Amino acid sequence: MSPRLTRTTSKYFSSKTNVPETNKLNKSSSLSKTVTRKATRKHINIEIEESSSVNNLEKRLDKEPPTPPTSWEEVYNAIKEYRKNIIAPVDTMGCERLADEPSDHITPQTSRFQTLVSLMLSSQTKDHVTAAAVQNLRQKLPGGLNLDSILQVDEKFLDECISKVGFHRKKATYLKQSAKKCKEEYDGDIPNTVEGLMKLPGVGPKMAYLCMQVAWKQNEGIGVDVHVHRITNRLGWCNTEQAGPEATRKVLESWLPRSLWREINPMLVGFGQTTCFPQYPKCSNCPVKKMCPSVSF
Template sequence: MGTMLDSREAQAVEVLDRLYDEYPDTDISLEFETKLELLVAVVLSAQCTDERVNETTEELFEKYRSAADYATADEEELADDIYGITYHNSKAGYLKGIGETLVEEHDGEVPDTMSALTDLPGVGRKTANVVLQHAHDINEGIVVDTHVQRLSRRLGLTEEEQPNKIEQDLVDVVPEDDWRMFTHLLISHGREVCTARNPDCDDCELADICPSERGDSDVDLASGEQW
């Protein structure tokens, strides 16, 4: 069974160093060309695969090119246009509401502050962090998705369960210059090696510094509790 380094700060830096080597080209997998397209794609990606989102937005972005297009859309038609996306009816409402708010309060442009973004319908801190990082080149925090939640706990970087609390623990130990890439590195590792159900600990670059590495003990990799 692996063991973590002396401090969470040292652990975070070592994790980053190794994953940078393992996934040198990792980046956001959503496809977009404008700030609005990114915002829409991230809203659609909640509890949905990036692959499915990219398939859907290919035609969606041809039809809806501005905030006003979403604001004036027929909500049922918009829901049909994103059919296949998880919770497509609810997300259609979010997109229409986002369009209306952008037109009414931001001259149709995607704002560049956490508070303004999280005031938009269907936009939480995770979505806002993605938009700030990739649309505005602003590091306000760390994007905590399901992979980041799982791996951060397994690697001993946090004991928290709620995304906002996990994020706070992470920003305390991850160097600010690495906040954006930290997410992409953990997502890549979570998809390729440290999967939710059957993590490949034998071939993991982090096994020797991972306190949850399977070894010969029956340790729940998600919670650290005995099975």
């Protein structure tokens, strides 16, 4: 669906704020071994080495929690208000929307498994491609998209059903292995902890946290994908571009109110899909351009 400037209602974006303006890829010294940001304007006073592990970062954050970026709430609310008027692919085809709701024909276990499958297929794949693959599984698997159907079909057939998604061969293998593990170790359900989910083949931190939020309705952490990682670094909320998404998650969770941990992902994903592109972001149209340290016209 093409973005259009009409008022929409979304379960993620309901509050109203005034609208200020953002963006451009920060091309500063990314090759240096140590990346440092001083506590100026919206920048967090934290230093992260490229080689630092997430565990080391977590210890450092526990000892010296970073100061929340200046005016972060104003920036956050401006993007949130802007997103209420912009329909992005994530709003209609995001992974949290692809599972069937529990009903007389769909058990809660099947609904949760479908969410897990959708997330596993979504890695390095556009939302509309993931949505089409999920629908293909619904139509072609015996009995529809559920754990037992995944186990019944051979891997080659499963691969053919999801052939449009990125790394489909590996994902077909992961789906078979994960379904087997869920059947044998979780009585046909999916794991109900981040740790358990991450033990499934092909499931990383982003998928695990989003799955907990959507499938289990538990807010255990922020799902940081490429959009959230890129945009929060551009805004100066993190200095973790070289350290990776897990470092971004740790920094964000150290100061962002827990009540926002779920909505920040679809909000920034949609913002990245429609405005704050990896290349040539639409800074002139951005609602926070006057406050973004990476803005370019």
